[in-house]
Amino acid sequence: MHTELIYDASLLEHNTFGIEAKARMLLTYDSESALCAALDDIHRQYKDIPMLHIGCGSNLLFLGDYPGVVLKSAIKGIQLLDESPDSVLVEVGAGEVCDDFIAHAIAVGWYGMENLSLIPGQVGAAAVQNIGAYGVEVCDVIHEVRGISLQDGSARRWKRDECGYGYRQSIFKTDLFGKYAITHVTFLLSKHFDPKLQYGGLVKAVGEAGLSEETLTAEELRQVIIGIRRAKLPDPKDQGNAGSFFKNPIVTKEKAEQLLTEFPTMPYYPADNERVKLAAGWLIEQAGWKGKSLGPAAVHDRQALVLVNKGGASGSDIQKLCEAVRKDVGERFGIELSPEVNMI
Numbered sequence: 521m522h523t524e525l526i527y528d529a530s531l532l533e534h535n536t537f538g539i540e541a542k543a544r545m546l547l548t549y550d551s552e553s554a555l556c557a558a559l560d561d562i563h564r565q566y567k568d569i570p571m572l573h574i575g576c577g578s579n580l581l582f583l584g585d586y587p588g589v590v591l592k593s594a595i596k597g598i599q600l601l602d603e604s605p606d607s608v609l610v611e612v613g614a615g616e617v618c619d620d621f622i623a624h625a626i627a628v629g630w631y632g633m634e635n636l637s638l639i640p641g642q643v644g645a646a647a648v649q650n651i652g653a654y655g656v657e658v659c660d661v662i663h664e665v666r667g668i669s670l671q672d673g674s675a676r677r678w679k680r681d682e683c684g685y686g687y688r689q690s691i692f693k694t695d696l697f698g699k700y701a702i703t704h705v706t707f708l709l710s711k712h713f714d715p716k717l718q719y720g721g722l723v724k725a726v727g728e729a730g731l732s733e734e735t736l737t738a739e740e741l742r743q744v745i746i747g748i749r750r751a752k753l754p755d756p757k758d759q760g761n762a763g764s765f766f767k768n769p770i771v772t773k774e775k776a777e778q779l780l781t782e783f784p785t786m787p788y789y790p791a792d793n794e795r796v797k798l799a800a801g802w803l804i805e806q807a808g809w810k811g812k813s814l815g816p817a818a819v820h821d822r823q824a825l826v827l828v829n830k831g832g833a834s835g836s837d838i839q840k841l842c843e844a845v846r847k848d849v850g851e852r853f854g855i856e857l858s859p860e861v862n863m864i
């Protein structure tokens with residue numbers, strides 16, 4: 521059992537935007553009991569101190585210093601809980617790097633997460649954010665989530681249906697925001713590889729890689745996905761960013777039809793029976809922002825959904841760019857973009 525508590529801690533290494541911010545305290549823990557003991561101490565010393573749980577900080581924008589405790593999980597471990605001829609139930613520590621688990625799962629023949637390859641972040645954060653890419657969302661393979669209350673250290677479990685999952689949405693971001701630390705996630709994965717290639721461009725990318733849909737392996741699909749992501753998305757090591765900054769907006773069919781008469785080439789996807797999902801990257805590019813800068817913040821030149829730190833940007837520099845982009849997309853298309861990134 522181990523915890524580390526740093527006072528006046530730099531958060532630079534804990535956010536992929538590369539923003540200089542500080543936390544009053546940074547607590548890292550590697551077990552549930554370590555977390556409970558540390559929470560006990562903190563509550564005894566500091567009454568009502570704010571707490572923020574982070575993962576790898578790949579979906580965060582610090583707008584200033586954090587006046588409370590930033591928590592980070594180092595709970596590791598991959599445990600096979602149950603197995604049938606067709607599937608496995610696997611419990612993973614929230615502090616495992618999600619992509620490392622995906623690589624491991626493919627190597628041992630557990631399938632269903634290939635399309636999520638290379639999404640940055642830890643397993644716990646993936647379950648909070650309901651990460652998604654190329655037609656798969658992590659909630660498709662989540663069976664159960666376990667957590668510890670940050671208030672009283674009590675343990676709780678949520679079945680998948682109790683997690684309130686939606687597009688980049690969960691109960692952990694809404695009703696339970698800031699209330700629990702996710703400690704473990706249980707995945708239900710298949711022993712049979714069933715490639716999901718419905719997402720626009722995937723079949724083409726498989727062909728371009730010289731692969732055949734019929735003989736495609738999970739590892740090959742993983743490499744195709746990694747190739748697409750590397751080509752479009754900037755590496756935070758080169759340029760600070762947090763992946764897609766905005767959510768793709770979901771609008772009524774009427775609104776989409778009205779826009780399509782004016783912009784017939786606009787990409788769109790059915791969201792449910794009444795609503796349509798639009799591509800925020802396309803809207804931002806049409807509004808003229810792709811590759812443009814505002815001070816030290818810029819809209820990425822290969823994927824307009826991504827805002828980047830050109831070097832030395834503060835959280836409010838990025839926020840200013842976010843607001844300028846939102847204003848222009850609003851005026852041009854009558855659509856209000858919502859950030860996907862959590863601004864703290």
Ligand code: EPU
Nearest residue numbers: 653654655763764766767768787799801802805823824825
């Ligand atoms: N597009 C443009 N210009 C751009 C970017 C996109 O015209 O600058 C167009 C594309 O040509 C395409 C459409 O918009 O027709 C959709 O683009 P893409 O397939 O690249 O996906 P996205 O909607 O931009 C979403 C996710 C990504 C995820 C990809 C693939 C959100 C907010 N973003 O992006 O997730 O990797 O689909 O599934 O849903 C993330 O969440 O951080 C993230 C990177």
